[in-house]
Amino acid sequence: MIEKGETGLPVRYDPLLIEEAVFLALRGHPDAKRYHQKRDRLYEISDPEERERSFQNLHQAWFSRLGLASQIEKAVAERHQLNSTVKTCVIARATSKKEEGAELFVNPDEGLSGKERRNVRILICPESFLESPPLLLTFLRHELQHITDMLDPGFGYNPALPAVEGGPTYDRLLQNRYCVLWDATIDGRMVRRGWAPESIRAERLNDFAQAFPMLGDETGQLFGRFFDQEPHTHAKLIAFARDPRTALAGSPEGPHPGGRCSLCRFPTYVFEPNPECLPAEVISQICQDFPQWRSDHGLCEQCADLYKGRTQFENAQFPF
Amino acid sequence: MSQVYNWHLGRKMDYPFEAAYPKRQFAFVFNINRCIACQTCTMACKSTWTFSKGQEHMWWANVETKPYGGYPQFWDMKILKLLEEADPDGQRWTDKPAGNSKAPYGRFDGQTIFEARKMLKPGSSRVLGYLPTDEEWNFPNIYEDNPVGKKGVPNQFDQTGVELPVHKTWFFYLARICNHCTYPACLAACPRKAIYKRPEDGIVLIDQKECRGYRKCVEACPYKKAMYRGNTRVTEKCIACYPRVEGKDPESGGQPMETRCMAACIGQMRMQGLVKMSQDGIWAEDRHNPLYYLVHVAKVALPLYPQLGTQPNGYYIPPRWVPRDYLRQMFGPGVDGAIERYAYPDRELLAVLQLFRRSNLIIFRYEIKEGPKIYEGTLRGHKITLYNDTVIAYGQNGKEIFRTTVEEPIYVRSAQHANSI
Numbered sequence: 204m205i206e207k208g209e210t211g212l213p214v215r216y217d218p219l220l221i222e223e224a225v226f227l228a229l230r231g232h233p234d235a236k237r238y239h240q241k242r243d244r245l246y247e248i249s250d251p252e253e254r255e256r257s258f259q260n261l262h263q264a265w266f267s268r269l270g271l272a273s274q275i276e277k278a279v280a281e282r283h284q285l286n287s288t289v290k291t292c293v294i295a296r297a298t299s300k301k302e303e304g305a306e307l308f309v310n311p312d313e314g315l316s317g318k319e320r321r322n323v324r325i326l327i328c329p330e331s332f333l334e335s336p337p338l339l340l341t342f343l344r345h346e347l348q349h350i351t352d353m354l355d356p357g358f359g360y361n362p363a364l365p366a367v368e369g370g371p372t373y374d375r376l377l378q379n380r381y382c383v384l385w386d387a388t389i390d391g392r393m394v395r396r397g398w399a400p401e402s403i404r405a406e407r408l409n410d411f412a413q414a415f416p417m418l419g420d421e422t423g424q425l426f427g428r429f430f431d432q433e434p435h436t437h438a439k440l441i442a443f444a445r446d447p448r449t450a451l452a453g454s455p456e457g458p459h460p461g462g463r464c465s466l467c468r469f470p471t472y473v474f475e476p477n478p479e480c481l482p483a484e485v486i487s488q489i490c491q492d493f494p495q496w497r498s499d500h501g502l503c504e505q506c507a508d509l510y511k512g513r514t515q516f517e518n519a520q521f522p523f
Numbered sequence: 524m525s526q527v528y529n530w531h532l533g534r535k536m537d538y539p540f541e542a543a544y545p546k547r548q549f550a551f552v553f554n555i556n557r558c559i560a561c562q563t564c565t566m567a568c569k570s571t572w573t574f575s576k577g578q579e580h581m582w583w584a585n586v587e588t589k590p591y592g593g594y595p596q597f598w599d600m601k602i603l604k605l606l607e608e609a610d611p612d613g614q615r616w617t618d619k620p621a622g623n624s625k626a627p628y629g630r631f632d633g634q635t636i637f638e639a640r641k642m643l644k645p646g647s648s649r650v651l652g653y654l655p656t657d658e659e660w661n662f663p664n665i666y667e668d669n670p671v672g673k674k675g676v677p678n679q680f681d682q683t684g685v686e687l688p689v690h691k692t693w694f695f696y697l698a699r700i701c702n703h704c705t706y707p708a709c710l711a712a713c714p715r716k717a718i719y720k721r722p723e724d725g726i727v728l729i730d731q732k733e734c735r736g737y738r739k740c741v742e743a744c745p746y747k748k749a750m751y752r753g754n755t756r757v758t759e760k761c762i763a764c765y766p767r768v769e770g771k772d773p774e775s776g777g778q779p780m781e782t783r784c785m786a787a788c789i790g791q792m793r794m795q796g797l798v799k800m801s802q803d804g805i806w807a808e809d810r811h812n813p814l815y816y817l818v819h820v821a822k823v824a825l826p827l828y829p830q831l832g833t834q835p836n837g838y839y840i841p842p843r844w845v846p847r848d849y850l851r852q853m854f855g856p857g858v859d860g861a862i863e864r865y866a867y868p869d870r871e872l873l874a875v876l877q878l879f880r881r882s883n884l885i886i887f888r889y890e891i892k893e894g895p896k897i898y899e900g901t902l903r904g905h906k907i908t909l910y911n912d913t914v915i916a917y918g919q920n921g922k923e924i925f926r927t928t929v930e931e932p933i934y935v936r937s938a939q940h941a942n943s944i
Contacts, residue, residue, distance in 0.1 A: 239737065300658070328656075
């Protein structure tokens with residue numbers, strides 16, 4: 204079934220979601236009896252297709268009558284950009300709260316126009332329609348802002364996150380950090396527009412502090428750069444998520460706390476303090492293994508110990 | 524509201540309809556001590572009755588790990604909490620379990636789900652209950668091997684589920700089907716009277732032509748064994764494999780046969796039967812019916828959450844290793860005596876326990892032929908004597924179904940066998 208949003212963007216509802224939302228909304232409702240009287244009669248229709256159609260029509264009518272679609276219509280209508288960039292918006296049933304959210308699907312068929320290729324799907328639990336309307340609206344606005352960012356050339360969204368040195372664990376870490384940053388920028392914008400309560404700042408700050416524990420005392424100030432300022436780009440968010448310190452300093456060169464040792468490539472906070480003062484034999488040993496290495500590249504204490512030990516071993520006088 | 528007698532509670536209670544009892548009652552005993560949660564029963568039921576479109580979330584028979592598992596999730600915690608809210612600190616038993624078959628577990632002075640309905644709105648509601656969410660229905664056995672939840676967050680497991688199984692404490696497997704209750708909450712709640720109890724065997728069924736999907740039964744059944752099917756828009760439930768119970772299965776030879784879940788039990792922990800009912804709702808004395816013996820004579824099998832008030836017809840031999848407080852909440856005050864008798868079985872109980880799963884036909888009567896003494900000793904300070912008695916099972920037609928002995932027979936293969944050492 205198709206319903207037109209105020210913007211003209213077609214919004215399609217999953218019949219199962221509508222039916223369940225109507226059923227839950229009418230529990231204990233004064234109109235429940237009237238609804239059941241109408242619904243009961245549909246069981247008598249013998250043709251299965253006609254019966255199914257009748258059930259869907261009934262639930263659609265009650266969905267509108269109960270005003271359950273109003274928050275969705277409002278949230279979609281606010282996003283004028285979607286009208287010119289997206290073909291349809293599908294509202295489907297989520298099986299759990301964790302599953303709720305919006306996704307942008309792009310058809311790989313390049314023969315279609317950009318708009319024809321794009322569809323938005325929003326997953327919602329039927330129970331969410333019964334919660335407070337402002338809460339549902341805030342959720343929808345947040346999710347649709349993600350979609351709007353994805354479609355904004357200025358944001359420069361790229362669905363494939365860059366490969367990270369360190370393997371799948373770091374891929375996941377990058378993804379989580381990126382989500383935290385993006386959510387912070389979105390909720391910051393929503394607060395400024397009066398679409399979200401101020402209290403949301405504390406929630407996002409908490410997420411930020413957990414995602415970037417290495418920032419210490421600077422956490423609040425750095426969080427403000429994302430929550431309070433705009434515009435943001437995908438590339439900048441990724442850069443900060445990959446390496447917060449480097450992204451802030453603007454210089455990827457040289458050893459810095461949390462950076463990687465130029466020899467073993469493990470992240471470290473303890474670099475050899477004066478690599479240029481290492482004995483010449485030790486530097487020579489390192490250069491045998493890493494011909495490109497220079498003392499200003501730095502090295503971690505463990506690597507320094509390893510090469511010092513190796514040099515001592517080779518110089519040792521053994522009695523046998 | 525009328526008053527009916529509930530012998531599990533040892534008193535009369537409110538129920539929306541006048542009492543009416545079947546001639547015989549579908550009943551079963553599950554020995555929890557033997558269940559290994561292999562889920563063979565679950566799949567036997569699924570592959571027979573609930574394999575179609577729209578039934579994906581339905582598990583009429585299921586096995587859940589207690590205390591942290593549940594299908595739907597948290598079903599028992601939620602209904603117990605509702606009752607506690609309705610009757611704070613009043614859900615108590617008085618009197619001690621006695622030999623009296625009208626009140627074998629003492630007297631329950633708290634409120635049943637029919638009596639606690641008064642806290643509900645609208646006032647016309649007949650049963651205290653709740654409607655589980657999709658999430659609670661959709662994931663049977665989720666996190667059951669990962670019981671660690673967040674501290675201070677009730678009714679919720681760890682959301683990431685990344686912990687390896689940590690069984691920090693005791694657990695056991697609880698196999699469940701519809702209890703075909705004597706006072707069904709689903710029947711009481713149905714606004715269309717689409718649910719009925721068969722007069723011949725007490726099996727509770729939903730008339731699929733009458734059901735209009737109000738889901739009042741789903742809300743009311745405290746054991747959550749009525750399940751709504753979205754694509755047909757009617758509710759379905761366990762039908763106790765009634766064609767088998769009626770002896771219509773070709774394999775049964777016309778004799779009443781146990782359900783699919785019973786017959787499939789690998790652990791041999793299930794026995795199902797049809798017990799005689801008196802006109803006052805108590806089981807009629809039938810001394811040599813194995814179920815009557817286990818429930819009313821040996822008193823080792825106890826009803827599941829009797830305090831809910833539906834007088835369920837599923838009985839459980841409680842697990843020996845579980846803290847008694849938990850078991851008393853789950854099975855009532857008869858737990859201590861039941862475990863004592865099961866742990867140190869007498870001569871007759873030991874023989875009757877051999878009847879489990881030796882045949883798929885329903886046993887109506889058993890007889891014991893005494894055999895020689897085969898062991899004498901002590902177990903945890905108790906004197907134990909074993910006799911190799913023979914127990915004989917008879918069907919509805921009075922014919923012998925099988926006979927078996929207490930001591931498991933040993934068969935010695937011939938030395939010329941291909942695999943002989």
